[in-house]
Amino acid sequence: MTQRADLVLLGNRIWYLPDGVYNLQCIARTRRGPRCRRPVEGSQIAYWSQMRSTQGLITVYDLGGPENETLRRWREQHCELHDTPDVVDFSSPEWEPFDPVRHAAVVTSLEEQVAEYTRRLRRDITEEWQPWSPIPM
Numbered sequence: 001m002t003q004r005a006d007l008v009l010l011g012n013r014i015w016y017l018p019d020g021v022y023n024l025q026c027i028a029r030t031r032r033g034p035r036c037r038r039p040v041e042g043s044q045i046a047y048w049s050q051m052r053s054t055q056g057l058i059t060v061y062d063l064g065g066p067e068n069e070t071l072r073r074w075r076e077q078h079c080e081l082h083d084t085p086d087v088v089d090f091s092s093p094e095w096e097p098f099d100p101v102r103h104a105a106v107v108t109s110l111e112e113q114v115a116e117y118t119r120r121l122r123r124d125i126t127e128e129w130q131p132w133s134p135i136p137m
């Protein structure tokens, strides 16, 4: 599986995750010692939104909105099991504040986005249309 960076909107701040949102693993230390292997997101709880940064367009996993328990748990990078006050962390959370210049690889231009939409549109249209060719007489 290839890992790619994702942006996540938590509350009103955008964070950069080098290994992506679906690979975000709990950082709690288990009772036996090693790091917990459970994902922070047990099942999909948000959707992807398009936003415009100072450097171009970005796609964020959208957990924007008022502060709540889920946002706090995500920021602390804990699975639902380790969402307790007495938990000991194995490592520090991987969140990096998003910087559109430093994290330029996740920023696209409007032109790139339009080209991508066009590519997808053409592909979808051609898949919907049944092929036809004349039968030789």
Ligand SMILES: [Zn+2]
Pocket (backbone or CB within 6 Å): 026, 027, 028, 036, 037, 038, 078, 079, 080, 081, 082
């Ligand atoms: Zn955990």
